[in-house]
Amino acid sequence: MKSLGKILGLFFLGLLLIIVALGFALTHLFDPNDYKDEIRDLAREKANLELTLNGDIGWSLFPWLGLELTDATLASADTPDKPFADLRLLGLSVRVLPLLRKEVQMSDIRVDGLNLNLEIDDKGHSNWENVGHPRKTASATDAPDSADKTAEAAPQAPSKPSDPIKLDIDSLIVNSARVDYHNAQKGQQFSAESIQLTTGAIHEGASVPVKLSAFFGINKPVMRARTELQGDLRFDRVLKRYELENAKVSGEASGEPLNGQTLTYALQGQLSVDMAANIAQWSSLKLSANQMRAIGELKVTDLRDKPKLSGGFSVAEVNLRQFLKGIGQEIPAMADENTLNKFELVTRLSGSPSSIKFNEMTLKLDDSTFNGELAVDDFSRQALRVKLKGDKLDLDRYLPPKSKEASARDAEVKQSVAKAGKAGTSELPNAPTQQAWSSAQVLPIDRLRKLDMQVALNLDQLTADKQNFSNVDLQAKSAGGLLTLDNASGSLGSGSFVAKARVDVRPATPVLSLQSTLKRLPVEPFLTTAENKAPVRGLLDLQANLTTSGNSQKAWVEALNGTSSFALENGVLVGANLEQQICQGIATLNRKQLTREINGTDTPFKTLNGNLTFRNGVASNPDLKVEVPGLNVTGDGDLDLRVLGLDYRIGVTLLGDTRAMPDPACQVNERYVGLEWPIRCRGPLELGAKACRLDKDGLGKVAAKLAGDKLTEKLEEKLGDKVSPELKDALKGLFKR
DSSP, X not given: OHHHHHHHHHHHHHHHHHHHHHHHHHHHHOOGGGGHHHHHHHHHHHXXXXXXXXXXXXXXXXXXXXXXXXXXXXXXXXXXXXXXXXXXXXXXXXXXXXXXXXXXXXXXXXXXXXXXXXXXXXXXXBTTTTTXXXXXXXHHHTOOHHHHHHHHHSOXXXXXOOOOOEEEEEEEEEEEEEEEEEETTTTEEEEXXXXXXEEOOEETTSOEEEEEEEEEEXXXXXXXXXXXXXXXXXXXXXXXXXXXXXXXXXXXXXXXXXXXXXXXXXXXXXXXXETTTTEEEEEEEEEEEXXXXXXXXXXXXXXXXXXXXXXXXXXXXXXXXXXXXXXXXXXXXXXXTTTTOOEEEEEEEEEXXXXXXXXXXXXXXXXXXXXXXXXXXXTTTTEEEEEEEEEEEEGGGTSOOOOHXXXXXXXXXXXXXXXXXXXXXXXXXXXXXXXXXXXXXXXXXXXXXXXXXXXXXXXXXXXXXXXXXXXXXXXEEEETTEEXXXXXXXXXXXXXXXXXXXXXXXXXXXXXXXXXXXXXXXXXXXXXOSSSOOSEEEEEEEEEEEEEESSSHHHHHHXXXXXXXXXXXXXXXXXXXXXXXXXXXXXXHHTOOOSSOOSOSOEEEEEEEEEEEEEXXXXXXXXXXXXXXXXXXEEEEEEETTTTEEEEEEEEEEOOOOSSSOOGGGOOOGGGTTOEEEEEEEEEXXXXXXXXXXXXXXXXXXXXXXXXXXXXXXXXXHHGGGSOHXXXXXXXXXXXX
């Protein structure tokens, strides 16, 4: 038995020596470089691939089947002079015996200096077209149709699914690889350079450490990014399941959209793809972009057909102003530079390759909180859909600061207010001359022409122009360059407003229209400023139908046309006592001095109403009527909205001092009954009734009329019935002229 064992041992030893000797002989006596032409022909025939081997082929046979290629290029056999790949080094080796058991046991796979240059010309043809398909021959092309039909008709035995080959690779190393993609048809370019890939041992079902780094670049827009990825890859080809555990992606990006700034980003989480279930997931997602932090989870279903996205994420509170500046985004000038300091978002989301929707969204911006949904229905059309409900919004904080034009006018108004005097006894104020509106462009015309938008916004409280509106409802839409405000309504105090508007940006010069209705809206809050009290108080009813054109406040006012009717009820002309001024006029005609001032500095009125016709920024008011106790007031004039000035001629018919103890100098006798007293109002709108003075020229005419009336009376006394009635009438008319 010992001899038999010894003989068997010697036999196997001899067999092993023979195998080693054969391997040595094959690897040393057989040189694959002698067969380069045959290898090229085989690649050309079977894969339609033009393979150029400039370097030597190194190889080994046993126990490792090893292969090493250097300095090789690849091109489509259809365009052999346009290589799409070149390789400095490819080295790999496989154990021979495990191959017989359908097991791939490999040592390190090493790829150095791989360059892929993929191009699509302006006709849509790529430089890798038809690679991987057997090359068509003339005989194959000319084969009769009957052969094809026979082949189609021949029954095929059902193929038995083969067991997948088991992989066992020590590592994969890719050094200094580069990929360039150029699509001349679309003008697109993409590059990935300095690609470094390393893995640990690759075993199916086991975690495989993976590390990848590269520099990426695109041309539309010009962007460049450095990215690193690491994680543990686990895959099961039978179950068609792939996982990247503890995935970490980090890097930096810069380019045109960032305007010279740098975005530092990082992502973490657990990635899994289940091709059998047609599902991909990213759980435990953590995202950071500069100082912004977010967490969430994403899921994609129906991967192969119509992918559907679902999930949710939340953005922690962040200073949005600093974040936007950090990524090179210009922030419009705002009245309050402390806006955008707080931003927070929690939402669910859903989407498809062409759309995304944020559901159950809670958004916090500074002191405001909004709930609702926001969606982009179609990325290609930028179709924006917004439906939000908010608690409050102080719009004044986000609007642009006052323009230089407004500042210049403020100085002019201050000067007019100072000269107006307490009781309006100074000279008639000058008409304002300074432009009240900004000439800065307001509407982003190019963007609005492309905008596809539908917005529904409800606010419990809206602060605009320092006024606190409540229950505000806004419904707007935009398509094809036409913006429509279907509804803007709300309340202010005891009053309400409803408005509709259109902005047409399709013409070279935008055209705007507005229809509005105000009911019992308090005017005092709108007219009060930090420097001056409101010149008038009351509840306003208004109907307006206006049109204009242009793209600045100044242009809109200067092109303003339309009509409006108004009625102001239960109001007060603040800081102007018309009764005092009329009494001063009566005292002047009586050649007496008032012994005291009439109490109060304001003039209350029951109603103030009229109609306005707007022509190029000037509103004409021909039928002003004011009901004042003891006075009957009518007038006509203009409101110049370009400089916010007024110019009115007022006629006041008075009853006189009707108090129990009237001022003797202001007593009304029969001569003053029904007499209209002239008043001129001119100056900035902020002055209100303080801009009104007795019209001295008109007062002279009143005095002349009174003198004529008195002379007529004396003539009648002297002449009595000695003259005809016709002559009396002629004499009266003479003195009334």
